[in-house]
Amino acid sequence: MNSFRKKTMNQILLPFMSVALLAAVVSGCAGGTEANDNKGASTKEGTSTKDTAKKATIKILQNKIEITDKVKAMVADYMVQNPNVNVEVQVVKDYNTLIKTRFAAGDAPDIFTTAGYSAMESWSENLLDLSNEPWMAKVSPMTVEGMTFKGQKLGFPMAYEGFGVVYNKELFEKAGINKLPATLTELTQVAEKLKAAGITPYKEAYQETFPLYHIYNLAFAYEKDPAASLLKLQKGEMKIKDLANINKMFDVLDLGMKYGKGQESIGVSYDSQVADFATGKIAMIHNGVWTIDPITKVNPNVKMGMFALPINDNADETKMPVSVPGYYVINKESKNIEESKKFLAWLHTNGQKYLVDSFKFIPAFTDLKTTPELGPLAVDMSPYVTNGKAIPWTQNAWPVGYKEDSPKRLQAYIGAQTNREQAIAELQKDWDNRVKK
Structure with a gap:
């Protein structure tokens, strides 16, 4: 199946031609990504084997490791309210590998997560087609395109997320920085000011993908017409090296290394990065709104904000990537389809408690409300949208698969195993291989 059909390329930009649809929903946000392997709660403590055997079992597999404890708590609540159901949830780091392995081994989950569009x-x-589920009428319009194929709506949208520079306001103030950088040169100057004040500017988690x-x-996103460029790349009418800001992207990587851990950045984990940021050891991280919860868990008093990560010296072009990162979906071969559908319906009904208040997700449903408790990163993301x-x-x-390929090439560059030209050539080779599949 060709994941670069024209419809999909147009869809990827549709949300940004209709930001008014999102404005009513967004006044703040938070979300998540990935980290370590963990299994979630399954049955209630004290439940006998005999009792468990009588229950329907729903198996859930997802990423977003930083909310593992909260997912477990949600599942535990569900089982208390639905004693006839046992829920086994697993939240993992190497998600894309494990989900394929589970399907291949005949141990496919009932509910799992996936990104939209080509994924x-x-x-x-x-x-399973979820078009007629009662909650589908309440999904934010921005979420629909990425989950609709052959007229079927296949996903339960989890959140909105944005990616940029998360910074420590007190450390900026200490270094005399009173204006947020809007260009790559200004961001470099900020890093220099921090360094001169005895503050470590960065600790980048380049161990993570x-x-x-x-x-x-x-x-890609900073192309004048990202959809058109993606189509040209797919057709072989342009190359990765032709992207206008490809070398500036490498400048961003270099910035994180120069003012952080250098080549050692490739060994820095997300958990280590977040912990050092939360305790004031570093001033900036290239990351997203999903960091709000793990940071405040370490230090609830940290004063932080977020701004768009510049890629060149044109301030007018500096923007923030924002999207719907993932959806819950149901395996249509599940033996527990009705129970899986009931679980998603329950999650929507209780979405304010779990998705917003607990997970700190920016709501992707029109009947769920953002709250000030979603935090400063949410507040700072909203104006960009x-x-x-x-x-x-x-x-x-x-x-499909290129998102997993590309970090390996960038890690090789960070580790000085390749130079820019070689890295770009490898990125192109991976692209060509994936397009052919």
């Missing part, structure tokens, strides 16, 4: 399309033959593909996305300063997450429209 959703790649799974579409395995997914997700910050790297988010940064790589900038080279409402003022037309948002750009897409093009990684959701890359060829």
Whole structure:
């Protein structure tokens, strides 16, 4: 199936041509990504084997490791309210590998998560049509395009998310920084001021894949017409090296290394990065709104904000990537389809408590409300959307598998195993291989 059909390329930009649809929903946000392998709660403590055998069992697999404890709590609440159902939830780091392994081994989950657009399309033959579920009428219009294939709506949208520079306001003030940088040169100057004040500017988590593909996305998203460029790349009418800001993207990587841990950045984990930021050891991280919860868990008093990560020296072009990062979907071969549908219906009904208040997600349903408790990163992201300063997450429209390929090439560059020219050549080779599949 060709994941670069014209419809999909047009869809990736549609939300940013209709930001008014989002304005009513967005006044704040939070979300998540990935980290360590963990299994969630399954049965209630003290439940006998005999009792468990009588229950229907729903197996859930998802990423967003930083909310693992909260997902477990949600599942525990569900089982208390639905004693005839046992829920086994697993939240993992190497998600894309595990989900494929589970399907191949005949141990496919009943409910799992996937991104929209090309990722959703790649799974579409395995997914249950959710078009007629009662909560579907309440999904935010921005979420629909990325989950709709052959007229079927396949997903339960989890959240809105944005990616940029999360910064410590007190450390900025200490370094005498009273204006947020809007260009790459200004961001470099900010890093210099921090360094001169004895403050470590960065500690980048380049051990992880997700910050790297988010940064790589900038080279695509900052194209004048990202959808057109993606189509040209798919057709072989342009190359990765032809992206206007491809070298500036490498400048962003270099910035994080120069003013952080250097080549050692490739060994820095997300947990380590977040902990050091929360305790004031570093001033900036290239990351997203999903960091709000793990940061405040370490230090609830940290004063932080977020601004768009510049990729060049044109301040007018500096925008923030914002998207719907993932959807819950139901395996259409599940033996517990009705129970799985009931679970998603319950999650929507209780979405304010779990998705918003607990998970700190920006709500992707029109009947759920944002709250001030979603935090300062949500507040700072909102104007980028409402003022037309948002750009897409093009990684959701890359060829399937390319999002996993590209971080490896960037890690090789960070580790000085390749130079820019070699890294770009490898990125192109991976692109060509994925397009052919």
